[in-house]
Amino acid sequence: MSLDRTPRNERTSMQVAKSTTTFDAVNPGRLARLGSVAMLAALVAGCANDAPQDTWQPAGENAQKIHDLQWPVFLVAGLVGVAVFGVLFYALWRYRDTGQPIPKQIHGRPKLEIGLTILPAVILIFVAVPTVGTLIDLADTDDTDCIINVTGQQWWWEIDYPVQDGCGGISEPIITSGQMVIEVGTNVIVRGTSRDVIHSWWIPRLNGKRDMVPGRVHTNRLQAEAPGIYAGQCTEFCGLSHANMRMEVIAMEHDDFEAWKANQLEAYAAPEPESLAAEGESTFISQCARCHQVNGLENSDGELIIARPDLNVWSGAAPNLTKLMTRNTFAGASFDLLSDVCRPLVWEAPSDLVGERYNEGVSADCLNEVDLREWLRNPPAKKPMYTDPTKLEATNGLPRGMPFLALSEDQIDQLIAYLLERK
């Protein structure tokens, strides 16, 4: 039997040792270390300035509570990471094979290990206690000032303000879609559900997300400290056009909010007779009013027209277009109603002007006609939806989303003229 004591590298595997040495000429490890340093620097400096959905820029009390809870956790996690890597990399450098003898065969030190087991447990207790506190805090609904209902469906949000004393008083229901208008500083409770699959309501700068589940009502608190437009997005995968299901919350000062409410409840104003918009009204009645409600719209017999989306689309709902041009996005907040020129005037308005500019709505000059036309020409081409008649067996022929209506260019002109007056 051999009593060979030579270092093992040479003894057991000449081949490995050889290839290791020749390899030093081009060391990908060195490249990697340089790369990781560069990347770390990039990470620190590398955040977008104004990502609209940034979870680290809270703009309201609820998001702030989450933020206050999470940054220390990130800090602690970061420190633990640095400590672990420090020890590990020191050990890797310190104990590299420099020809030292075989180390002591230490199987462990139970006391040290018990200590090192308790340490993370203690750290986690310090994390767990405030977590539970914040959780209970965020579930509290006693201080609600305003109730707003949201209903998700493929692939847009319906938003309605039920009659209540809250929200500064709502005397008639207001129904809109895609954009929720709230008053700065008030505690809004969003009551949400869904008409088809599970969606998730998420306005990152105002609060965490909440799934809106069909057959259930879930709540989500919202409060904004300052006027502004806060972007959000459906975050529970909801099928084909999940990526195109967005929403915004517009927070405005008290007076602007009152003005907005008043405008939403204004009576229907029929277009000038003989105008393009009047032609648009009849086109709307023949082509759109089956699904899309315009409050106060009457047919030639003077009867109110009630849309029946429940007969025509699977979710049973279509956006209410009564005040379309008071909103500045459409089709699940996927596309802008404002042109590139006008958009920044509202979206990047100084805080004190947000409400006012928003309430101006979309004028003919500012309309983003390109996207709206493309949408009216062929909605499923603009935004993927299940509307192909050959694939609708499971839904009894009902499309999920807005189908292709084969509108003529003239009809589109008329409709745009008509819709521009819906504000």
Place this chain on the structure above:
Amino acid sequence: MAIIERPADVPAVVVPTPTASTNFGYFRRPVETTGWKSWAFTVDHKKIGIMYGVAAMFFFLVGGLEAGLIRWQLAQADGTILSADKYNQMFTMHATTMVFLFVMPMAAAFANYFIPLQVGARDVAFPRLNALSLWVFIFGGVFLNTSWFLGGAADGGWFMYAPNSSGIFSPSNGVDFWALGLQITGIASLVGAINLIVTVLNMRAPGMSMMRMPIFTWMAFVVQMLLLFAIPVITVALFLLMFQRSYGATFFSVEAGADPLLWQHLFWIFGHPEVYILVLPSFGIISEVLPVFSRKPLFGYPFVVFSGAAIGFVGWGVWAHHMFASGLGPVSVAVFSVATMAIAVPTGVKIINWTLTVWGGKLWFTTAMLFAIGLIVQFTIGGLSGVTHAVAPSDTQQTDTYYIVAHFHYVIFGGAVLGLFAGFYYWWPKVFGKLLSETLGKWNFWLMIIGMNLTFGPMHILGLQGQPRRMYIWTDYRAGEGFFNLGFWNLIASLGTIVLGVGIFMFLVNVWVTHRPGSTTLAAPEDPWDARSLEWMSTSPPKPHNYDRTPIVHDLDEFFHRKYEDVGEGDDHDYVLRASGAEVIAEEERNADAHIHLPAPSYWPIVLAAALPIMAYGVIYNTLLIVAGAAVAVMAMFGWALEPADAEPSDFDPPPPEPATGTELANV
């Protein structure tokens, strides 16, 4: 290299019971020792392990291709590479493939190959069931992927939340293929789990107590326990989904009064243990690799064992942390949030023990060692980001964003996959008798590490800055201002995929360079790494019967203790090399056992496995096919039950040579 050798002399004692064993002899036993039949009908756990590995590697490439397409689509705003429909199929199948058809079976490959070797057994407890597991998995995986050519793959995400998965919202057959495909692969996992648990419990070599088992076997054992109990839960969910889609039930139809959260609970009761099913085998692998290349025993072996078991156990109590945003109510959320934090403790114990294993060692930075260290680093990042969303309110900002995508890729890729690669490099000489090139190996490692950090690192930023996942496009309007906006990071992530892809390709190049015809790579030494655990006490590659002599185990790290002698006094251990690994192995060969009994190959596992996809196609297309598949299955089961344990002389072609008498040969 025969599994079964020709029985020369057939006296009265053939089968333990007085069975007339010549009947059911319509088929000759597949006793070939070379050619495709020696693989298709084998019951040798080592061949089965290799086939598991090859099939899993194939699906890894498929899943990687899917990932590449996803990142190509997202490299720029409003990507046009894939349609919304194709994109949804792509991310669904990417996750499904990577979880069920790559990581799980690759871990099964290691478990199959090494558990019997590490416990000193000749094979698993039920060799034919082992073959059944393999073929069921392969047929299930192929079945699942045929959906691409039959009207489109599943498009509901791997979590397949109801009611989006019902026929109304997903009208193609994709989800049917998914549900049935996972049922099939679930059978493979369940059968494999039972088999390996029995092997570990009852087939250990003399002296190998549970606390002397190699750590990989321990972790793989915990994984099999998790599989055993988790698979039936998803089976329930998948059956409900199948009845909903194919037979008109309404388990997830809200209009019928159903609660869609039922699916989420069932899915995640399975799904969370599944996470540990994915990473624990790799934890086991690097717990073997680190001590060998540190030349020290694993630090705190009992702590690593119990923390692994604790992770497995606590893993059953945290499933609802995938549902913090789904409206469980604050009390449930609080309970699950705290339970989730608790699981960080045993995970931390593992990281601490690995670090302390390295501490004070004599480190040899082979490729296997680099991958093991890579796992510690990358998994730690994933673990720490995990703690940030155990904090439930914080999680409501992070769930379903790219932050979560980053987190679980650091856990699954950084944890599971890097560990599997460590295993490839460490055990390659054991399995194939040749060493992979260390030069190419290091390129492989560094490109993979750089690639994965470039791909998944930026996703932390993307997610925290509000980019949700599972979206086939993102828009410039929500990307923020400045050079380092979300567009920049999306592009970096996509470019990182290329580096990662090249890194993985290096592995294939390495295999090709080592094994191509005319390769000059020399055979590996028997014990190239001066290894510690029992499996290295067999030849490389091992003989069909694994060990010439059933090993008797005295210590944890038995092989090390056979090579090195403790010459220290009392607690002062001082080890001196007494014999090289090759000498220890030669010693075993000299004392080979006389009675070595190996099971015979069989047709029935592969036939029985083939019946399952037939039945599954039947569920989708035509009930007659179900009947046909069931008939095949019943036939195979009876063939199986009636098959004698050993091959008959008549099974061999050409006929056996003139038999010598037992006594004469016993003296050979």
Place this chain on the structure above:
Amino acid sequence: MTETHSPTDDEILAATPHADEKHDNLHGPTDKQFIVIFVVLAVVTSVEVAISYADIGPLFLPVLLLLMVAKFFGVVWYFMHVKFDHQLFGRLFYIGLGLAAGVYVIMLTTFRFFGA
């Protein structure tokens, strides 16, 4: 873990159970005892059915569940030999049983199932 003493081969072999020393199934009820157990189980079942017709107020649910559990373990312990076999068999089964009970009861709780 420190290895203070490495056992010899002979010690290990002496401590390793041999296949012919199987100690499962050594004891167990006789056929007569099985019949007695069966009669008890049958009586319990009759009581269950009787209770479902009788009105015993708030005790109804707990008593019925108790009888169910008693029957369950009656079969497991005696008919399935768990009481007489190697403990490992029962333990493996109880792990599954315990996990199932725990996990599914918690799941139903989150649905506010028991409150409603």
Place this chain on the structure above:
Amino acid sequence: MSDSVISDTVKDAIDIVKDHADDVHDHDVHAGDVADDHGDHGGHHSSLGLSNTKLAMWLFLGSECLLFGGLISTYMLYRNRHSANLGPDQLWDIPFTSASSFVLLTSSLTMVLAVSAATRGDLRRTKIFLTVTALLGGLFVAGQIYEFTTFYREGLGFTTSLFSSSFFTLTGFHGVHVSVGIIMLIALVGMLSKNKVSGDNAETVEMVGLYWHFVDIVWIIIFTLVYLIPA
């Protein structure tokens, strides 16, 4: 084949034969499972001295707990979700189901007597008791089919309501388990008659017995939770 291969071959063959000779003495080593008789090839150093097949069966039954647990929970969640006149209160026929339950319980007794006879090596009584068990099982399944048809005639189809779907799924899964058990029993009787059980007879009977009793205990739970406790 080269000469050396042949001589190796023959040597191995001798080993195999010798190994069998050992098996004759302690053939308990060979797991006498219907499903797999290849077990225990390392049986000579079985670490626990237990049967592989029996371990496997218990693991399988542990796993089945989570399957039936899931189905029972689904039923419990949905048992109230049905139309006014097609719920448990209108449909259940407790005396009938009680009789079925007695039948299944009795089959557990006959099963255990079969195991007991098999342990004693009494092949004739084993076969008789197994046959009776299979018949009682068949009676139970027949009762279940009768019950299902009655419900169906009263208007309760598989897809009628959440209650019906989850009820039929749960009891259907149980029924399939019973039916598989009956097939196993019949096959076992046949194999015992023709002496074709590979492995130990008593243990094989015991394995089928464990499975059969498990099906019985699942029914014990179903009978109480589904039938006796009103929705």
